[in-house]
Every structure is written in structure tokens, then in C-alpha cells.
Amino acid sequence: MRAWLAHRVEGLPVAAIVILVAALALYPLAATMPFWRHVVIMSMLYGAMGVAWNILGGLAGQVSFGHGLYFGVGAYTAAYCYTAFGLSPIVSLPMALAISTGASVLIGLPTFRLRGHYFVLASVFIMQSIYVLVSNWDRMGGAIGIEYPVYKAEGIADALWHGQFPDKLPYYYAALALFLLALGTFRAIQRSRFGMFLVAIREEQDAAHSLGVDVARYKLYALIASAAVTTLAGTFYAQYVLYVEPISTVSLLVSLEIGFIAILGGIGTLWGPALGAFVIVPTTELLRAYLSGRLALDMSRLADGGPLAWLEYYALGGGGNVDILVYGLVIMLIARFQPAGVLGFLRRID
């Protein structure tokens, strides 16, 4: 028993994993304030997406800044099916996964012929195009998006069917399940022959190809798996915030955030993206909550203020988006001092 607990999974003892999962499971009992639960829900949501991104970006080495698309497929399918046809997310989820797989194939087949930077550029270009399309798609609410009608559920079964809960606790455990599912999927792929093929493709694509690895096929499988988990996260997100709009789903901004979490956390590693999410998401959420409001510019000062006030106005984006400034700074600091990612800091201590 003790030997088993000391066994390490990618450097982390099983005992530590058990404690961490238990801590996550018990956390909402200690943190009863909705805000503190929300911070960890978002961390687990983005953690799941960072881990899913890492299947394609980390194992197969195909860096995509277009994963917002699959997040959006999950979110929009759930929101549209629910508001237009009253379909439960339980019913619409398989449809979302089918659309996500179809989109993966359509996008993957042509773009995986590109190498290196060109693949990254293609993903950015596709993401921006989709963003413009969805923003102008009236049926999907255009730039305004889709808002769920609030539903008062009677009983647990009814709430589950509608995917709406009056408080954050059920969402919390759904997010935890999603987070663990993403980690489990990554680990299973990492240890499989499939995972070894992906690493071979990442390191020397031509060599892998001439050794008999069907490069195009395995890249596509990696994308489908990565996209499926991201789509699942999208459906969860829609049911959680009950509001879906282009900028917070199918945007380059979200796509970059997903990729940054994995890259800054530790690309290609099991724990890196999960850790990255728990550093970056709370930082963003806390900054937004505590800084933005407080430093929001007093507009009256602009009237009599000199050039400094105007500088402040532009620097802070008018609305006092200090959180985004500090977020950028955090990213620069990590990239400067620990390019291996947040995980690298811990490794050094080790």
C-alpha cells in the first residue's frame, strides 16, 4: 500500500495526487462564497482545456491558436438547441461532439499539410474567420449571442435534464469531473502507442513517416480527441454562465488563453497545463475583481486633467482593464525566467 502511494506519475507521487484531488473535492465545503467557488470552477474548466490542447500542441507538436472554435461548438450547440428546441444538453452534447469531429476533419485535412509556423498562422486565420461569421450569424444571435431563459427546476432529475442549477455546487463537481477526464485522457494517450507516434511526429515528422507512421491520420486523431474534450468544456461553460457570445467563446482571445495556459504551464507535460490554469486563471479573476473596479478611471479628472490623465486613460483602456495589463506582465515574466513553464519552477526546487 505504502509502496503504491510512493509510486510517481510523471514526477508526482500517487499520495500527492490523492491529496490534491481530495482537496479539490472538499474545497467547496470550506469556500462557501460563490466567488471563491467560481475561481476554482474556471481554473478547472480552463485547466481541462489546456490539458486537451496539450494532446495536439504538446504531444503532437501542432500548436493551434484556434481551439476557441471547438469550445464555441460545444457552447453554441447547447445554447441554440436549448433555446430554439428546448433540447437538454444531455441530448445536444452528442450532436456537439459530432459537429466538433466533423470540423476537426474539415480543418485538419488541409492544415496538417502545413508545417511549423504556417500551421499556427492557419489556425489564427481560421479562428478569426469563424469569429466574424458567428458574429454575423443572426440565428446564433450575432455579436450579442444567446441568452438562456432562467429555468426553475423541480427536483434533481429535472435540473439535470435542463442542465441548470440554482447554486454553484453541482457546477463545481461537474467541472472537477471534466478536469479529471481531461487529465485521464491525456495520460491514457501519452502512455499508448498512439502517444508515442505523436511524439515521434513532433520530433521528426519525416523520420516517423518513413518508419511507417501515417502522419496525417495520427495528427487528425490527436485533433479529434483534443477538440472533443474542448467541446465538452464548451457545453459545460454554456450551461454554467447561461449566456453565450462570440467574444468569450469562438474568439482568438479565448484560443490564445487556452494555448498560453498549456505553453506557460509546461507544454507536453501531464501536469503543466493543469498547473498553468491554476496560476493564470485565479490571477486573472482576482485582478479583475480587485483591481479593475478600484483603478477604474474617474472620468471627471479627464476634464481638468493634463496629459497624464489622458495617458492613463489610454493605457488603462478607459474601463480600467488593469487586469489585462498585469496578465500580460505575468506571461512575460514566466516566459522570461522559466521558458519551460510554471512546472519548471517546481522542478528546480525538486
Add this chain to the structure above:
Amino acid sequence: MLRVECLEVLYGDFQVLWDVSLAVREGEIVCLLGPNGAGKSTVMNATTALVPRRAGRVVFRGEDLAGVPTHEIVSRGLAHVLERRRLFPTLTVRQNLLLGGYNPSARGRRAESLAWVESMFPVLAERRNQLAGTLSGGQQQMVAIARGLMARPRLLMIDEPFLGLAPNVVDDILAMFERINGEGVALLFTEQNVQLALSLSHRGYLLESGRIVLEGAGREMLEHETVRHVYLGL
């Protein structure tokens, strides 16, 4: 066993190979010679469809390889060790070798193949768990060749096996060639050092600016006037 007929290759509008034909028979060692930029690697890459062929045929063991993708060619018994080794640096020596043996025709015999290459080249067993990227150049070349053998090929094509290796390591690779050929595997390799290549090959081809300009038995070619004059400086 391998016949390449009238091969033409273009990179964009730029033609690099003209009417290249060559053959390798069962159990032979054949070298493809030529200076830098002559198109030696391109001949190999076009043979295994890593670059598209504009014209010409590749026939291997009686089968036309037209339209056969790279990853399927290896399971027909034609393995290709790419120029500059192309190991997977963050994988161990053993993982690198195993990756060579996953094609459908070799998969069932992976453990046996591993034992086979490790018995032929004991250093691979000693370095089994070392990351491939941390090996010396010569050892990396050995892993690359052994990884090719894991596919259980009838013909092993090796692009520049001696590139950048110290003279004593070159001898190790030469010994490796003899052992591999002794196991009945035919070899086709590219090389710039004419003396070295021809002295160990049954036959050779000389490629200049994308055309085969000379072919013949190893010893005959060494005595050919052009070769002696241009390549051996005699």
C-alpha cells in the same frame, strides 16, 4: 529487387533530377555517389515518396509503387534511413528502435527484432535507456540504422551514413554494413567519398547535377578514368 526507371523530380519549377535509373539486386551493396547538391538524397526521397515524382517508375519486388504513400512503403520491405539520422531525441534508444518496428509486417516480431539488432550491435543494449539525443554522432547513426532494420527490410536505404563521423567510427559503421549484408539484407547508400564507398560496394552509380553519368561494378568504377581524375585526384 528495386528498379528506379527514368525518374524526374522538380522542386517547384526547378528540375533537380533528369532521367535517373538505377537498380539494386537481392543481397547487393550498391552506392550512389556524387558531389554535394547532385541530387542523391532526392533520389532516395522520391523513391519512398517523401517528395513527389514528376515522372518515372519505382518498382520494388515486382510491385509498382506508384501512388503508394511513404508510410506504406516500409511494410513492403523497403526501409529508408534519412540523412542526418533524424532520431527522436527525447525518446530513449529502445523507444526509437521500437518505433522502427510498428509497421504491420514487422509488428508481430518486434521483440525478436529488438533482440536481433541488439545482438548485432551490443552498444544499443548498453545504451538502451539513454535518451537518443544524448548519444555521440556515431552511436546516433547506429541507432538510426538499427531503427531501419527493426522494420525487417529486404532493402535498407541509408542516406549519408558516414556524414560527419570520425574515422574510427566510420570503421564501426563499415563493420555494421557487413553484418547487415551478411544477414541477407541488400543495401543502397549515398556517399561523397568515392574511394570509401566503391571499395565496399558491389556496384555503384555516379550522379552529377541530377543525372547518372557513370555506373558499374565497384572495382571497375575505381579504375575508370573520370573517377580517378575528378574524384580521386590521380
